[in-house]
Amino acid sequence: MHIPDGYLSPSTCVVMYAGSSPFWYVALRRLKRWLSTKLIPLLSVFAAFSFLVMMFNLPLPGGTTGHALGVAIAAIVLGPWASILALSIALLIQAVFFGDGGITTLGANCFNMAIVGSLVAYLVYRILAGRAAITSSRRVVAAALAGYTAINASAFCAAIEFGLQPLLFKDVTGAPLYAPYPLSIAVPAMMIGHLTFAGLAEMVLSGGMVAYFQRANPRLLEHTAPGAARSSEEPPPAVGQGAWSALRPLWFALALLLALTPLGILAGGAAWGEWGVHDFSQAEARQRIAAASSNLAPPARAPHGLERLASLWTAPFPQYAPAFVRRPVLGYLLSAMFGSGIIMLLLLIFSAVYTRAGSPGKTGTPQTLESRLALRDEQK
Amino acid sequence: MSFVERTLSSLVNAMERALYAEELAKSKGLLQRLDPRIKVLGMLALIVASAMAHRLWVIGALFALAVTMAVASGVPLAVLLKRVWMAILMFTGVIALPALFIVPGREVWRLPGIGWPVTAQGLASAAYLVARVETAATFSVLLILCAPWSHVLKALRVLRVPVVLVVILGMTYRYILLLLQTAHDMFESRRSRMVGRLDAAERRRVATASAGVLMSKSLQLSGDVYSAMLSRGFRGEVYLLDEFETSNFDWVMLAVFMVLAGCGVYFGR
Numbered sequence: 001m002h003i004p005d006g007y008l009s010p011s012t013c014v015v016m017y018a019g020s021s022p023f024w025y026v027a028l029r030r031l032k033r034w035l036s037t038k039l040i041p042l043l044s045v046f047a048a049f050s051f052l053v054m055m056f057n058l059p060l061p062g063g064t065t066g067h068a069l070g071v072a073i074a075a076i077v078l079g080p081w082a083s084i085l086a087l088s089i090a091l092l093i094q095a096v097f098f099g100d101g102g103i104t105t106l107g108a109n110c111f112n113m114a115i116v117g118s119l120v121a122y123l124v125y126r127i128l129a130g131r132a133a134i135t136s137s138r139r140v141v142a143a144a145l146a147g148y149t150a151i152n153a154s155a156f157c158a159a160i161e162f163g164l165q166p167l168l169f170k171d172v173t174g175a176p177l178y179a180p181y182p183l184s185i186a187v188p189a190m191m192i193g194h195l196t197f198a199g200l201a202e203m204v205l206s207g208g209m210v211a212y213f214q215r216a217n218p219r220l221l222e223h224t225a226p227g228a229a230r231s232s233e234e235p236p237p238a239v240g241q242g243a244w245s246a247l248r249p250l251w252f253a254l255a256l257l258l259a260l261t262p263l264g265i266l267a268g269g270a271a272w273g274e275w276g277v278h279d280f281s282q283a284e285a286r287q288r289i290a291a292a293s294s295n296l297a298p299p300a301r302a303p304h305g306l307e308r309l310a311s312l313w314t315a316p317f318p319q320y321a322p323a324f325v326r327r328p329v330l331g332y333l334l335s336a337m338f339g340s341g342i343i344m345l346l347l348l349i350f351s352a353v354y355t356r357a358g359s360p361g362k363t364g365t366p367q368t369l370e371s372r373l374a375l376r377d378e379q380k
Numbered sequence: 381m382s383f384v385e386r387t388l389s390s391l392v393n394a395m396e397r398a399l400y401a402e403e404l405a406k407s408k409g410l411l412q413r414l415d416p417r418i419k420v421l422g423m424l425a426l427i428v429a430s431a432m433a434h435r436l437w438v439i440g441a442l443f444a445l446a447v448t449m450a451v452a453s454g455v456p457l458a459v460l461l462k463r464v465w466m467a468i469l470m471f472t473g474v475i476a477l478p479a480l481f482i483v484p485g486r487e488v489w490r491l492p493g494i495g496w497p498v499t500a501q502g503l504a505s506a507a508y509l510v511a512r513v514e515t516a517a518t519f520s521v522l523l524i525l526c527a528p529w530s531h532v533l534k535a536l537r538v539l540r541v542p543v544v545l546v547v548i549l550g551m552t553y554r555y556i557l558l559l560l561q562t563a564h565d566m567f568e569s570r571r572s573r574m575v576g577r578l579d580a581a582e583r584r585r586v587a588t589a590s591a592g593v594l595m596s597k598s599l600q601l602s603g604d605v606y607s608a609m610l611s612r613g614f615r616g617e618v619y620l621l622d623e624f625e626t627s628n629f630d631w632v633m634l635a636v637f638m639v640l641a642g643c644g645v646y647f648g649r
Contacts, residue, residue, distance in 0.1 A: 004468075004472070004513050004516070004517065005427060005430075005431060005512070005513060005516030005517065005520070006430070006431060006472075006509060006512030006513035006515075006516050007509070007513070009431070010428060010431050010432050013431070037606070037609075037610075037614065037615070037616040038602075038606050040544065040547060040548055040551065040609075040618070041551070041602045041603075041605040041606040041609065042599075042602045042606070043548050043552075044548050044551035044552045044554075044555055044602070044605075045551075045552075045555050045559075045598045045599070045601050045602035045605060046598060046599070046602065047548070047552040048552050048553075048555035048556040048558075048559050048598065049559060049594060049595055049598035051552070051556050052391075052556065052559050052560060052563055052594065053591050053594070053595075055387065055390040055391055055394060055563075056387055056587060056590070056591055057383045057386035057387040057390065057587070058383065058584065058587050058588070059383045059580060059583040059584050059587060060584075061580065070591075073591075073595070077595065077599075089545075089548060089549060089552055090552070092549065093549065093552055093553060093556065095520075096520070096523075096524065096532065097398070097401070097524050097529055097532075097553070098394065098397065099464070099517060099520060099521055099524075102516060102517075102520075103424065103427060103516075103520055104427060104428065104431050104516070166483075166505075171434050171435075171504065171508075173485070173500065173501055173504065174485060174501050175483065175485070175500075175501040175502075175503075175504035175505045175508065176479075176483060176501075176505040176508070177434060177505070177508050178508070178509065178512075179509065180476065180479040180482075180483055180502075180505035180506065180508075180509060181478075181479065181482065185482065204584055204587075204588065205588060205591060207588075208584060208585065208587070208588025208589070208591075208592075209588050209591055209592045209595065211588070212588055212589045212591075212592035212593075213592055216589075216592065216593075216596070217592075217596050220595075220596070220599070291484070
């Protein structure tokens with residue numbers, strides 16, 4: 001999944017660096033506040049560990065072996081922000097010194113693996129593990145599934161980046177200049193490998209390591225298990241204080257992305273497979289479908305099932321163009337704001353419910369490794 | 381080969397590559413003579429130029445330039461052939477191959493027997509991908525083979541990388557070598573105690589437990605390193621000794637790199 005130089009266009013690389021920067025900034029800000037001087041050795045040594053664990057050869061069910069990324073176990077032990085930084089440093093060292101992944105594509109690799117991987121793994125682990133005891137087998141399953149989901153989410157992002165290249169960058173003869181396969185090929189090609197072998201390797205590593213820590217060093221798992229039953233006498237977490245200000249760059253990035261959504265108008269044609277019922281009866285649309293499907297003619301009329309299911313739900317903003325808005329740019333902006341607003345609202349509701357249900361009370365444990373390290377030093 | 385041997389082999393390979401790069405960086409050659417900051421800027425400019433080129437002959441010319449620089453710097457072409465060019469051909473070449481048939485366009489040939497059509501656009505896109513990846517990889521390998529790695533890290537300051545990040549990268553590199561040795565010793569001792577074959581579930585348990593032990597050791601090590609830093613008076617500020625000096629030759633070579641990269645961008649647009 002380490003994308004080498006040459007697969008992505010320079011403009012895609014710039015966008016991916018820009019997309020990763022706010023996450024790096026927020027991660028650094030959050031860790032600096034809690035870790036201060038401990039940040040340097042912790043990140044250095046853990047990045048070295050992340051680098052090494054990618055070299056481990058893991059025996060997989062079925063007799064084969066594979067390599068894992070170790071993103072889920074990093075997010076489970078360190079928390080998502082430290083995991084983002086440690087993995088990004090490991091990826092930089094890999095790219096510069098070992099030629100694994102490109103230098104121009106480093107932003108994309110960090111976005112896919114370190115950022116998306118860490119956040120997805122952390123979210124899945126926290127949701128699935130719930131308030132289970134530290135030594136519960138539910139945590140092993142949660143870690144395994146977190147690893148599997150994270151690696152597949154990362155692979156999906158990489159596939160999207162590959163698949164966009166031939167749509168956007170061609171030479172005068174129409175030959176793709178960078179990764180040559182469209183989304184219809186790039187996504188299944190990437191996902192088949194990751195849904196099977198790579199996903200399995202990540203699953204084995206994260207589940208196996210959590211099982212090992214349950215036996216040998218359960219305290220390492222407490223950092224991301226605030227609601228788990230334990231007999232600790234440590235004070236409640238200080239996490240969350242100033243979270244809004246720490247997330248400010250992400251809000252700016254979101255605002256920038258919202259403002260850029262009308263760029264979608266520039267993209268010609270329709271995405272492969274996203275055809276409507278009417279497209280099958282219009283000559284021009286039929287031509288576009290055939291051109292995007294290796295010149296295979298589409299069926300004479302829309303498939304029966306598509307016709308039946310298409311009428312089940314009518315989108316309030318079809319084609320990102322609400323009926324009451326005449327200018328397409330405004331329609332895109334409104335749709336983007338509406339969509340993001342709903343997602344944020346759902347997350348806020350989920351967060352409120354989850355915090356109430358999982359509140360550790362006065363005998364809770366700090367949620368992050370950083371706060372635990374600070375506490376350990378104070379106790380010394 | 382068991383998973384223990386495979387893991388040992390990849391760990392040893394990584395150590396060998398690091399040691400080989402350190403050895404080659406000490407030899408006398410064109411790139412070795414340059415200030416590391418000039419090398420970082422020059423190679424980066426050439427990598428970006430090869431990524432931006434929209435013409436195959438321009439990418440080919442940049443590749444020829446990379447080969448010339450390798451020869452002038454005493455980097456054995458056999459090493460580049462084995463470690464870079466063939467490795468990329470085996471990976472990117474395989475990925476690019478189906479593009480010959482899949483990318484729609486003007487048919488230039490049909491595969492005998494099967495009759496699959498090869499298109500001109502498919503050929504061009506596969507050539508773009510393989511040539512671009514080979515060229516960029518050769519430039520980045522030249523950068524790390526012709527300068528001690530610690531110097532390359534310090535030279536990143538020229539790209540405005542924050543000092544704290546350069547320090548973290550330097551320490552990461554150091555502890556990669558230390559943990560490589562630790563992991564190697566762990567697997568070596570495991571192999572020396574093993575008789576017969578482990579069943580599949582046991583093999584998985586051993587591999588993940590080894591990774592767990594290594595992670596525990598890493599966290600313990602980070603605590604020890606922090607205590608050692610404190611005992612030496614570390615108070616949070618980081619400094620970097622900047623021992624690099626540029627000569628007239630460095631500035632001339634920087635101008636040459638920039639002109640060549642500029643030509644690549646101009647003619648490749």
